[in-house]
Amino acid sequence: MKIGIIGSGNMGGQIGRLWGLAGHEVMFSSRNPQKLLPLIDDLEAGQVGTVANAIEFGEVILLAINYWTIKEAIEPLRNSDKIIIDLTNPYKWSEKEGLERVIEEDTSGAETLHAELKTSVIIKAFSSHSADALAKHHSNPRISVLYTCNKKEGKTVAETLIKDRDIYVCFMEKDRTWTKPINLGDPVNTSANEGVPSISPDGKYMFFGREEQDGTGNIYWVSTEIIEQVRPAD
Numbered sequence: 001m002k003i004g005i006i007g008s009g010n011m012g013g014q015i016g017r018l019w020g021l022a023g024h025e026v027m028f029s030s031r032n033p034q035k036l037l038p039l040i041d042d043l044e045a046g047q048v049g050t051v052a053n054a055i056e057f058g059e060v061i062l063l064a065i066n067y068w069t070i071k072e073a074i075e076p077l078r079n080s081d082k083i084i085i086d087l088t089n090p091y092k093w094s095e096k097e098g099l100e101r102v103i104e105e106d107t108s109g110a111e112t113l114h115a116e117l118k119t120s121v122i123i124k125a126f127s128s129h130s131a132d133a134l135a136k137h138h139s140n141p142r143i144s145v146l147y148t149c150n151k152k153e154g155k156t157v158a159e160t161l162i163k164d165r166d167i168y169v170c171f172m173e174k175d176r177t178w179t180k181p182i183n184l185g186d187p188v189n190t191s192a193n194e195g196v197p198s199i200s201p202d203g204k205y206m207f208f209g210r211e212e213q214d215g216t217g218n219i220y221w222v223s224t225e226i227i228e229q230v231r232p233a234d
Ligand SMILES: NC(=O)c1ccc[n+]([C@@H]2O[C@H](COP(=O)([O-])OP(=O)(O)OC[C@H]3O[C@@H](n4cnc5c(N)ncnc54)[C@H](OP(=O)(O)O)[C@@H]3O)[C@@H](O)[C@H]2O)c1
Pocket: 006, 007, 008, 009, 010, 011, 012, 029, 030, 031, 032, 051, 064, 065, 066, 067, 069, 072, 073, 087, 088, 089, 090, 091, 126, 127, 128, 129, 130, 131, 132
């Protein structure tokens, strides 16, 4: 999927990287794009650009900006066919006042956004998770992400981007540090969700599970030679 990230700070930077590592094409944006280059260092299909570039690029747009800038940021999204994922919370932080709500108590950030972008597909997700928790999403137990969406066509996109998972491998270097995770690629990883890998006691086979989009699942095996094929050259 092509995803434009609007607001590449704690949340946008973290989630955008997870999607990039999962094989999606991601463009991070900033008012100063050059400072985002470290975010795409190890991504195969990562780019940086201005907010306008990211909106043009993405079929899906992640809104991860400070809430008080939202009106300005969504202006180019009016009447567009982009699918929007909104994780903003309607609060601002000040040293003096702490967390301060910036909209009335009897409405919500989601409701306010829907009123502004009446024709858009809008998914609300991730807003109750901290950036740190998302970074540790592989931990056990895995985190649960609730989402809501105003139109049926957004449901598949939301579930794909929340659940999307592939199998990666890390190799130990000579100095006993680990390489970055490397995607095992085809034929292990597909557009479905792969996980729970285990190696047979003789080291010859890797077994893994795959959950299809329709919720059905199965167990598969491949020769562990597939792991050697992605080992980086010395
Ligand atoms: N932090 C969390 O753990 C957490 C958890 C759940 C939800 N949230 C929500 O997520 C949203 C982002 O929080 P955050 O902690 O990621 O904030 P952050 O680290 O401050 O990042 C916000 C980004 O928004 C960009 N931005 C600011 N003004 C902008 C404008 N006028 N146009 C375009 N981009 C603009 C900034 O990018 P540039 O300065 O580079 O342009 C900045 O990198 C907030 O609504 C927050 O309530 C945060």
